[in-house]
């Protein structure tokens with residue numbers, strides 16, 4: 001299995017970025033429960049035939065959809081090590097919890113955050129946002145919400161974030177019992193950053209109406225365009241208004257690793273809680289996210305619930321109780337920390353900074369090429385690694401453009417050429433390339449451009465260089 005998987009990774013570039021799962025394979029993946037085993041070799045043979053050839057595509061150098069990392073061969077092997085040990089990292093004594101402690105200090109150092117922060121590795125940014133918001137809510141609801149709940153709350157706690165904020169944030173607000181009524185999506189400016197005047201006005205209006213402004217979210221890299229809110233201004237405002245300041249830095253937090261990009265996320269270090277993913281720009285195998293919380297006591301207060309079976313004892317395996325289980329929702333927790341610890345040790349923090357710089361350079365390279373193509377337009381500023389664009393031939397009515405661009409993104413994927421994704425910006429359907437991919441090179445973006453030209457049916461630019469590259 002190990003040899004096959006390494007060979008599979010070595011040949012990733014030889015395959016199309018995506019291949020639809022054929023109907024006969026879908027049928028084979030919908031079988032009755034086997035009562036008797038077919039044997040390990042047979043199960044593996046079916047994996048090789050029916051599962052392995054039809055991935056989502058994100059390990060491919062020409063995959064730039066949504067925000068998904070590309071993983072590494074070393075990462076796959078470190079997952080094997082972790083699942084071989086198979087510990088429960090709930091805080092029980094053993095080396096794994098020290099590895100996780102170490103990982104939190106290293107990640108905090110990489111991001112310029114407090115190394116004394118409390119941290120927990122979670123499934124990803126969605127859960128990291130949830131943990132950060134839950135902590136912030138308990139800390140700033142203005143009453144003992146952990147004890148009393150929202151029933152009979154003296155004031156409705158309110159959460160603020162820009163309209164470009166990832167959906168995991170309003171969902172967390174809903175699941176925390178505040179309802180959609182407790183969430184204020186604030187408008188953005190033309191660069192997709194939160195409108196500070198609108199934010200101030202909304203907070204003031206809420207105070208007038210007797211609500212309790214409680215939590216403010218800042219974006220270090222929005223999912224649509226990679227926009228970074230003015231985090232310094234948000235930190236100032238949160239301090240002045242006594243709000244919990246949570247930053248969603250799912251991928252954008254790692255801009256801190258590049259000295260030229262770092263100013264985009266200045267102020268992130270002042271957040272009360274900082275959520276980010278390791279399985280995106282850090283190319284750690286999925287799943288791995290993290291949240292750091294400046295005040296360990298606030299973190300503990302939000303999540304600690306005791307059970308006699310996890311109480312700490314004077315020595316042995318249970319001497320710290322379940323310290324990590326008291327920082328999040330899971331009790332049994334996997335050894336996510338190992339793959340992160342080993343990657344940082346093996347490559348060093350600077351290697352990840354180089355990857356961020358390289359991906360951002362590639363995004364600018366793509367944007368420049370698209371701007372030189374008369375029938376295409378780049379529709380949002382490129383501040384990090386995301387390029388949003390659309391096809392807009394001169395003689396075509398606006399009403400037809402969404403349909404044309406929908407077709408383009410589907411054809412690029414279904415023909416296995418490249419895998420951008422899509423979104424809607426200002427009511428317009430656009431293609432979206434998000435490069436969190438250590439395998440991508442310029443020639444891969446050239447293949448996308450060639451594919452686009454081919455699909456729209458005519459050469460669209462004056463750039464001779466591009467004619468030298470074949471389509472994928």
Ligand SMILES: *Cc1c(COP(=O)(O)O)cnc(C)c1O
Nearest residue numbers: 067124125126166222223250277
């Ligand atoms: C991906 C993403 C999330 C959600 O993280 P998951 O790891 O997918 O749960 C939240 N916010 C932003 C900005 C993201 O890009």
